[in-house]
Amino acid sequence: MDSIQIDAVRERLSEAKKIVVLTGAGISAESGVPTFRGADGLWKNFRAEELATPEAFSKDPKLIWEWYSWRRDIISKVKPNPAHLALAELEEKSGDFALVTQNVDGLHGLAGSKNIYELHGNIWRTRCLECSTVVETRSLPESGLPHCNREGCKGLLRPDIVWFGESLPMEVVTGAFQAVDEADFMFVIGTSSVVQPAASLSSRAKSNGAYVVEINPEKTPISDMVDASFQTKAGDTLPKLI
Numbered sequence: 042m043d044s045i046q047i048d049a050v051r052e053r054l055s056e057a058k059k060i061v062v063l064t065g066a067g068i069s070a071e072s073g074v075p076t077f078r079g080a081d082g083l084w085k086n087f088r089a090e091e092l093a094t095p096e097a098f099s100k101d102p103k104l105i106w107e108w109y110s111w112r113r114d115i116i117s118k119v120k121p122n123p124a125h126l127a128l129a130e131l132e133e134k135s136g137d138f139a140l141v142t143q144n145v146d147g148l149h150g151l152a153g154s155k156n157i158y159e160l161h162g163n164i165w166r167t168r169c170l171e172c173s174t175v176v177e178t179r180s181l182p183e184s185g186l187p188h189c190n191r192e193g194c195k196g197l198l199r200p201d202i203v204w205f206g207e208s209l210p211m212e213v214v215t216g217a218f219q220a221v222d223e224a225d226f227m228f229v230i231g232t233s234s235v236v237q238p239a240a241s242l243s244s245r246a247k248s249n250g251a252y253v254v255e256i257n258p259e260k261t262p263i264s265d266m267v268d269a270s271f272q273t274k275a276g277d278t279l280p281k282l283i
């Protein structure tokens with residue numbers, strides 16, 4: 042990775058008025074959380090697209106809760122990595138900063154980030170199918186399915202996560218899109234940029250004149266469109282830039 046590009050991006054970053062960051066599963070990879078489409082992305086040979094749907098849940102809620110409890114177990118044992126921490130530090134130093142994440146692992150919040158838009162929900166929250174109450178549910182029953190403990194309601198709980206085919210929470214989308222529309226600098230870190238509408242945010246920022254920087258060891262559909270692309274791990278480059 043050439044130091045000229047590092048200096049150029051550091052320069053741009055220091056002049057930025059409104060910074061927006063989009064992250065995906067890749068930023069948590071160095072914490073030990075499997076990504077969705079990487080080599081370690083499978084669980085019992087299922088792909089996320091087959092499990093993360095309302096149809097899959099209504100067909101076999103036990104299987105889907107097994108998948109989420111497997112992921113919860115992994116996430117409960119990991120901690121934020123230098124990339125998460127660098128973003129929290131950048132927010133501290135910046136005036137106007139927004140972090141838009143596709144991740145549901147909550148690691149950005151643990152790292153100290155404040156202004157976070159969780160586009161796809163959060164793995165630690167559950168939502169009742171009957172009364173729609175959303176609560177943080179750290180532990181799941183040893184056996185059987187989790188049910189609502191609100192007075193008089195016995196509804197089945199589902200993860201408070203946006204599945205394929207489901208719309209994203211309006212207030213989160215509105216806030217995230219506004220941050221992207223106003224930004225003059227955008228980081229896109231650790232995402233394969235295939236899942237919509239998150240994947241459209243980088244070109245949206247670019248068309249508004251923002252300087253867009255991608256950090257991803259692999260090329261993605263946006264790599265040729267961005268202003269600077271570091272084909273490295275987030276943990277290697279982000280701390281150097283910040």
Ligand code: BV8
Nearest residue numbers: 065066067076077078143205206208231232233236237275
């Ligand atoms: C919606 C929750 C409509 C699950 C997730 C065609 C057919 C069918 C559907 C569609 C279609 N075209 C568009 C759609 C819609 C669909 C979609 O985009 N499908 C894709 C697959 C084509 N989108 C939706 O359904 C969305 N909803 O559109 O609603 C609507 C509108 C109005 C009213 C009603 C309905 C909902 C999308 C949300 C789905 N939920 N997650 C869960 O997490 O349990 S998506 C899932 O993928 C995760 O959230 C994940 O965050 C997201 C994106 O993946 P990435 O984060 O990018 O992770 P990935 O593994 O792919 O890539 C990791 C990257 O990191 C890699 O590039 C790798 O190189 C890099 N990396 C690895 N190590 C490092 C690293 N980078 C840096 N450092 C490292 N160390």
Ligand code: ZN
Nearest residue numbers: 169172189194
């Ligand atoms: Zn309920």
